[in-house]
Amino acid sequence: MTVLLVILAVVFIGGGIVGGMYNGLVKARNKRKSAWSDIQTHLKKRYDLIPNLVETVKGITKHESETFENVVKARNAAMGAQTVGDQSKTENALSGTLKSLFALSESYPDLKANSNFLKLQEDLNGIENDLNMSRRYFNGATQELNNKVEQFPTNILAGMFGFVSEEFFELDNEDEAKNVKVSF
Numbered sequence: 001m002t003v004l005l006v007i008l009a010v011v012f013i014g015g016g017i018v019g020g021m022y023n024g025l026v027k028a029r030n031k032r033k034s035a036w037s038d039i040q041t042h043l044k045k046r047y048d049l050i051p052n053l054v055e056t057v058k059g060i061t062k063h064e065s066e067t068f069e070n071v072v073k074a075r076n077a078a079m080g081a082q083t084v085g086d087q088s089k090t091e092n093a094l095s096g097t098l099k100s101l102f103a104l105s106e107s108y109p110d111l112k113a114n115s116n117f118l119k120l121q122e123d124l125n126g127i128e129n130d131l132n133m134s135r136r137y138f139n140g141a142t143q144e145l146n147n148k149v150e151q152f153p154t155n156i157l158a159g160m161f162g163f164v165s166e167e168f169f170e171l172d173n174e175d176e177a178k179n180v181k182v183s184f
Helices: 002-060 065-079 084-107 109-113 115-152 153-161
Strands: none
Touching: 002 065, 002 084, 002 115, 002 153, 065 084, 065 115, 084 109, 084 115, 109 115, 115 153
8 A cells, every 4th residue: 555655656746747847848839939929020010111111212212223122022021931040031131121221311311301211210220129129038938948848857758749949030140130220
C-alpha cells in the first residue's frame, strides 16, 4: 500500500511538472502570436497611410514616377509577405523606398510647406515608433519561446509536442531601426 502511494505521488508530481512545462510553452507561443498581431496592426496602419503620402507627393512632384512606383511595389510586396523572415525583408525594402520619397522634399520646397505632407509624415513617424516598440516586444517574446524550446528539460517536451524555435523580426541594420525622418 505504501509503495502504491509513493508511485501515485511520483506520477502526480511528474505529471504536474510536465503539465507546467507544457503550459509554459503554450503561454510563450501565445505571447509571441499576440505580439505578432500587434505588429500586423501597426503595419496595416502604415500600409494604409502610404497611398495618401504618395498621392500628396505626386501632386507636387510630377516628374518622379519611378520613386512612386518603387514605393507602391515595396508596399505591395510587404503586404503579401507570409513569414516573419519575408516580412523583415520586405519591410526593409519599404523603409528604403520611403526614405527616397521623403528625400524628394529637399528638391521641392512646395512639398516642405504642404500641411498634408507634414501631417502624413508626422503620422508615419508615430506609426514607426509604435512599430519599433512592438518589434522589440515581439522579439522578446520570440526569445522567451526559443529559450523554452531549446533549454533542458523543456526541450524534450517541446520536441514531443511540435514546438520549434521561431524567427525574429529583424532589420538589416540599425539605421533601419530609426524613424524615416526628413528635417525641414
